[in-house]
Amino acid sequence: MKVTVNPVTCIASENCGRIAPKVFGNPPEQGGFVELLDANPPESEWAAVREAKELCPSATISIEADDTHTARR
Numbered sequence: 001m002k003v004t005v006n007p008v009t010c011i012a013s014e015n016c017g018r019i020a021p022k023v024f025g026n027p028p029e030q031g032g033f034v035e036l037l038d039a040n041p042p043e044s045e046w047a048a049v050r051e052a053k054e055l056c057p058s059a060t061i062s063i064e065a066d067d068t069h070t071a072r073r
C-alpha cells in the first residue's frame with residue numbers, strides 16, 4: 001500500500017491521526033494539519049488507513065497502490 005496526502009486540501013479535522021496514529025500525525029505545532037508518518041504502511045495498518053481515507057472530510061488521503069490482492073514485495 002502506498003499512501004499520499006494533499007496538504008492543500010487538509011482541514012485539520014484530525015480524524016486520521018485518531019484512526020491510524022502510526023500512519024498519520026496531526027502535530028499541534030502544525031495546527032493539526034496532517035503529517036504523513038508512513039507512506040508505505042505495513043499490512044497491519046491497512047484497515048485503519050482505509051478507514052481514515054473514508055472518514056477524511058476533505059478527501060485529502062489517497063491510496064495510490066492498494067496491494068490487497070497482489071503478492072507482497
Ligand code: SF4
Binds near residue numbers: 005017
Ligand atoms: S482526516 Fe483529512 S482533513 Fe482531517 S486532518 Fe486528516 S487528512 Fe486532514
